[in-house]
Amino acid sequence: MHLTRALNNVLKFGEHDLILIGGGDWNDALDAVGLSNKGESVWLTQFCYMTLKKFVNYVDNDTRIKYIAYIERMREAVNTFGYDGKWFRRIYTDRGEWLGSRTSDVCKIDLLSQAFAVLSEIGDKDKTEQAIESAKSLIDYENGYIKLLDPAFDDSKWFGYICAYPRGVRENGGQYAHAAIWYIMALFRMGRIDEGYALLKMINPIEKCRNRN
Secondary structure, three states, X not given: OHHHHHHHHHOOEOOOOOEEOOOOOOOOOOOOOOOOOOOEEHHHHHHHHHHHHHHHHHOOHHHHHHHHHHHHHHHHHHHHOOEOOOOXXXXXXOXXXXXXXXXXXXXXXXXXXXXXXXXXXXXXXXXXXXXXXXXXXXXXXOOOEEOOEEOOOOXXXXXXXXXXXXXXXXXXXXXXXXXXXXXXXXHHHOOOHHHHHHHHHHHOHHHHHOOOO
């Protein structure tokens, strides 16, 4: 019952039928994109979809019917409004701007939305395949890391305290290890084992230190 009430509090939709982001989602540094309760998160919608699919078998029948309707609603929204032609968008802000879009000045592509399109199984097959391919642009093979997003934020517009970080630091275009692992997990889920293993080896701290004195 407590979990049901908690989910009901989270499942608040915006104009694109994506979940409202409020003061941030997984990336809490994006804490100024949804304070007016208009901003929406593609990733949070993907995550809620994945959670509801697992949770729906543990509620009463009336609640199950309602949650199944939510599941279909979220799937339609992510594949319609959340997809930008070659990858999945990240956020629709209070100001009516898309982040994680080809139209974005910063954060044209975000790793999370691509990984969770696969991990949540919300994305249409052709769209997820293209999104995972597009996410390769975030892999820095020369320096051996996988960026969370690109291009990094600056302070020309305030999207949250992410804009106060230098470029390439922490959430602002640096590597968040668990986000990189989610991308690798998505590759494994798609059967791209060799590709995923090569990236896992590339970001492994042990491998980075292997030949150092």
